[in-house]
Amino acid sequence: MRTRICDMLRIKYPIIQGAMAWVSTAELVSAVSNAGGLGIISPLTDRGLEEEIKKTKKLTKKPFGVNLPILSPNAEEIVEEIIEENVLIVTASVGDPKRFTPRLKKEEITVMQVVTNVRHAKSAEKAGVDAVITMGFEAGGHVGGDEITTFTLVPSVVDAVKIPVMAAGGIADARGFLAALMLGAQGVQIGTRFIATEECIAHKNFKNAIIDAREDSTTVIGKDVFPARAIKNAFSAWFEGLNAEERTMQAMFDTEKARSALIDGDIENGAVWCGQDVGIIKEIKKVKDVIDEMVTDVVGIVGNQRFPYAPRRKS
Numbered sequence: 001m002r003t004r005i006c007d008m009l010r011i012k013y014p015i016i017q018g019a020m021a022w023v024s025t026a027e028l029v030s031a032v033s034n035a036g037g038l039g040i041i042s043p044l045t046d047r048g049l050e051e052e053i054k055k056t057k058k059l060t061k062k063p064f065g066v067n068l069p070i071l072s073p074n075a076e077e078i079v080e081e082i083i084e085e086n087v088l089i090v091t092a093s094v095g096d097p098k099r100f101t102p103r104l105k106k107e108e109i110t111v112m113q114v115v116t117n118v119r120h121a122k123s124a125e126k127a128g129v130d131a132v133i134t135m136g137f138e139a140g141g142h143v144g145g146d147e148i149t150t151f152t153l154v155p156s157v158v159d160a161v162k163i164p165v166m167a168a169g170g171i172a173d174a175r176g177f178l179a180a181l182m183l184g185a186q187g188v189q190i191g192t193r194f195i196a197t198e199e200c201i202a203h204k205n206f207k208n209a210i211i212d213a214r215e216d217s218t219t220v221i222g223k224d225v226f227p228a229r230a231i232k233n234a235f236s237a238w239f240e241g242l243n244a245e246e247r248t249m250q251a252m253f254d255t256e257k258a259r260s261a262l263i264d265g266d267i268e269n270g271a272v273w274c275g276q277d278v279g280i281i282k283e284i285k286k287v288k289d290v291i292d293e294m295v296t297d298v299v300g301i302v303g304n305q306r307f308p309y310a311p312r313r314k315s
């Protein structure tokens with residue numbers, strides 16, 4: 001099964017593993033790329049970006065990408081590292097696509113921008129990105145302040161731009177994958193499902209928290225600061241209880257609490273960032289099995305063809 005995005009990224013299946021701060025390391029990234037998808041390295045891992053890229057290159061000969069959090073204080077350094085290491089694909093998020101797209105395009109790097117509404121999708125297209133990743137409000141981690149869910153966001157963006165659209169947020173199995181293709185997406189970006197895999201370095205308590213959670217177990221904290229989805233626990237209650245001055249992005253992400261659940265397994269006092277799709281994730285699997293099952297089941301339903309269907313639109 002192929003879409004335009006497979007040709008653009010030179011990958012077998014239109015499945016991207018979304019960057020996940022601290023845990024999208026070489027282990028997960030290479031497993032996804034070796035299974036035919038596209039792994040994305042986070043520059044926020046303990047090993048650091050340079051080492052993570054070098055390790056990934058040792059573990060896979062397939063394409064992989066790096067995430068560029070545009071608002072990050074060291075975004076310039078990340079861009080230079082990406083160019084220095086000849087990384088060919090970037091997913092940019094959280095920030096103005098005009099800031100780095102021209103520089104990355106000059107180096108012939110494929111740039112995809114994560115967006116959460118039509119307005120941002122259009123400005124990303126105008127800035128020259130190659131594709132947009134539309135991320136619905138169901139997603140894990142930082143979510144859009146407009147609270148638009150995947151089912152509405154994807155076709156709205158598909159109707160508004162000419163570049164390929166990837167769907168993210170709430171997609172964890174073949175049902176979500178096929179639905180995204182039917183909505184006009186050229187493929188999917190997946191986060192939470194890939195944490196609950198053998199290859200992801202996330203602590204086993206975090207993986208088990210995903211397996212045990214229900215569809216109503218998550219909440220969005222910091223709606224007035226930087227909305228982000230996590231499981232309801234002591235961390236989410238603590239953050240929501242802070243006064244206005246204390247409720248900062250720094251308190252949310254740049255603290256031991258932000259990473260301690262993922263890395264050290266403190267799933268009560270740490271942030272358990274994940275999407276509403278925890279409700280349909282029931283088992284820790286190998287990355288290859290997650291991807292193979294998604295592709296096999298979709299092909300089983302609709303055959304091995306080029307996607308997406310082109311719906312009647314823009315009449």
Ligand SMILES: Cc1cc2nc3c(=O)[nH]c(=O)nc-3n(C[C@H](O)[C@H](O)[C@H](O)COP(=O)(O)O)c2cc1C
Nearest residue numbers: 018019020021093139140141169170191192273275
């Ligand atoms: C633990 C966690 C950390 C994340 N960190 C980042 C990040 O650093 N950069 C980014 O662009 N997206 C980040 N995301 C979003 C994912 O890349 C992806 O778009 C999202 O998880 C998709 O929704 P899903 O979790 O329902 O699959 C993160 C998501 C999670 C769950």
